[in-house]
Amino acid sequence: MRGFYDIGYHYAVSCNGEIFEARDVRFVGSHVLGDNTGKLGIVLLENLAEAGEAWQQEYSRKSLWEKLKGTLDIGRDAVAFDHEMPTKAQMDALTTLIRTLKEFFNLKALGGHREYQLLAPGHEGRACPGKYGMQVVTQMRSAFGLAAPSK
Numbered sequence: 547m548r549g550f551y552d553i554g555y556h557y558a559v560s561c562n563g564e565i566f567e568a569r570d571v572r573f574v575g576s577h578v579l580g581d582n583t584g585k586l587g588i589v590l591l592e593n594l595a596e597a598g599e600a601w602q603q604e605y606s607r608k609s610l611w612e613k614l615k616g617t618l619d620i621g622r623d624a625v626a627f628d629h630e631m632p633t634k635a636q637m638d639a640l641t642t643l644i645r646t647l648k649e650f651f652n653l654k655a656l657g658g659h660r661e662y663q664l665l666a667p668g669h670e671g672r673a674c675p676g677k678y679g680m681q682v683v684t685q686m687r688s689a690f691g692l693a694a695p696s697k
Contacts, residue, residue: 555577560636
């Protein structure tokens with residue numbers, strides 16, 4: 547255990563459209579390893595990745611020892627054909643959440659975990675939010691006129 551008393555995201559959106567406040571926005575999140583300042587974390591409670599994405603985005607960059615330690619996860623990723631698409635209720639709730647957050651915060655960018663993690667110190671890869679999650683990110687950027695993450 548790493549000493550967390552909550553999850554690293556500020557909000558979570560369920561498949562049936564429930565929005566959960568997770569970590570209080572007054573506290574820095576822990577969703578982007580080494581680079582959380584000034585970021586609000588939102589997680590969709592769904593598997594939006596295709597099989598093999600974790601290998602492509604994460605494991606292929608790791609050392610041999612880290613690959614050996616992650617063998618079980620690598621194997622699961624290779625056969626994970628159970629991805630989903632966001633539900634209409636989930637998308638509606640996410641839209642409402644982002645619209646509300648824009649009213650209270652000076653949001654300039656919106657990105658997927660993998661985009662932010664590649665910009666963070668150490669450039670550790672992430673598959674999250676997955677191929678279909680990145681489609682949601684792109685759609686929300688366009689809908690709200692937000693930029694992609696940058697340094």
